Amino acid sequence: MLRGLLIRASESARLEHLVTTRKVSRGIALRYVAGETLEQGLDATRELVRAGRTVTLDYLGESVSAEDDARAAAKKVLEALDRIGEEGLPAGVSVKPTQMGMAFATDLCAELLGEIADTAGRVDTHLTLDMEGSDVTEATVGLVERLQSAGHRNVGCAVQTYLHRTSADVERLSRLPGGAASLRLCKGAYAEPEAIAYQKRAEVDAAYARCADYLLEHGSYPRFATHDDALIDHVRNSAARLGVDRDAFEFQMLYGVRPSLQQTLVRDGYRLRIYVPFGDQWYPYFMRRLAERPANLLFFLRSLRDT
Numbered sequence: 001m002l003r004g005l006l007i008r009a010s011e012s013a014r015l016e017h018l019v020t021t022r023k024v025s026r027g028i029a030l031r032y033v034a035g036e037t038l039e040q041g042l043d044a045t046r047e048l049v050r051a052g053r054t055v056t057l058d059y060l061g062e063s064v065s066a067e068d069d070a071r072a073a074a075k076k077v078l079e080a081l082d083r084i085g086e087e088g089l090p091a092g093v094s095v096k097p098t099q100m101g102m103a104f105a106t107d108l109c110a111e112l113l114g115e116i117a118d119t120a121g122r123v124d125t126h127l128t129l130d131m132e133g134s135d136v137t138e139a140t141v142g143l144v145e146r147l148q149s150a151g152h153r154n155v156g157c158a159v160q161t162y163l164h165r166t167s168a169d170v171e172r173l174s175r176l177p178g179g180a181a182s183l184r185l186c187k188g189a190y191a192e193p194e195a196i197a198y199q200k201r202a203e204v205d206a207a208y209a210r211c212a213d214y215l216l217e218h219g220s221y222p223r224f225a226t227h228d229d230a231l232i233d234h235v236r237n238s239a240a241r242l243g244v245d246r247d248a249f250e251f252q253m254l255y256g257v258r259p260s261l262q263q264t265l266v267r268d269g270y271r272l273r274i275y276v277p278f279g280d281q282w283y284p285y286f287m288r289r290l291a292e293r294p295a296n297l298l299f300f301l302r303s304l305r306d307t
């Protein structure tokens, strides 16, 4: 229930104003966000790379409703890719389709993502479409198919194991005519109704384990995005059982979450990519991170009270 409340709060403009204008909440958000500028995103990237990790850069923003804003966001992602190329950083990019105008102009969204995929291809890296709420799941899966059939082989998306449809999506995206898309497997960060999504943690985790096994056997370079010890162990054991090399898949974690677990995986010789968000539109992202761990909320509320 608390999780649902926080996710709804992530859509409130009034709360956004309240939280983003307070110095203390900005400070706490920076635990999860590299900073408000691309330079800060790149600084965090270099530091993580020195510590043996690769990176996904994410220019924060979502639910864009004007063409100019979508084009401006795409420009920023292209700038990030240029810098990745110039500096030879082992980093890709992640983009939310609604940041590129998906909610009001599918063709514009496909055009901008095609341009981003082109540039990502030129700097030899990958574009992942973040998966958002279930109102855009089908459109996002469709976008991956559309981009792949236009020749962009370096495009994949996230899939959320709390959705009933996801095992079918995983199979669908692993059987594309141009080859399987590289998918990011995650549990899902939005509030979805019982009719379409598992509500119990055990069911979401069991679906995660099933999809992980399928991807290890039939997928293309699967990306396991989780901080869950049991699921990480599951992936490690399944990969060993199926004889999948450690460089044929990667784990992914969020910037600022479980750094000691991050270190352990790198030390054990696994590939680990960190999702590094930057930009001033950090409010909804931050609220979803609070929703994932009630202790984060208590810490946040206490620090607001103490100021």
Ligand SMILES: Cc1cc2nc3c(=O)[nH]c(=O)nc-3n(C[C@H](O)[C@H](O)[C@H](O)COP(=O)(O)OP(=O)(O)OC[C@H]3O[C@@H](n4cnc5c(N)ncnc54)[C@H](O)[C@@H]3O)c2cc1C
Binding pocket: 129, 130, 131, 132, 158, 160, 184, 186, 187, 188, 189, 190, 225, 226, 227, 228, 229, 252, 253, 254, 257, 258, 274, 275, 288, 289, 290, 292, 293, 296
């Ligand atoms: C790289 C990456 C990309 C993602 N992309 C998407 C996406 O495109 N779409 C989408 O819906 N979701 C995305 N997510 C979020 C994901 O769906 C989950 O909401 C989130 O990862 C928490 O689930 P978990 O697998 O870590 O397991 P959980 O069971 O939630 O967490 C396991 C443990 O990790 C720790 N932990 C987890 N989250 C936090 C946190 N925020 N702060 C502190 N500790 C925490 C806690 O100790 C917890 O006990 C992404 C996650 C990652 C890691």
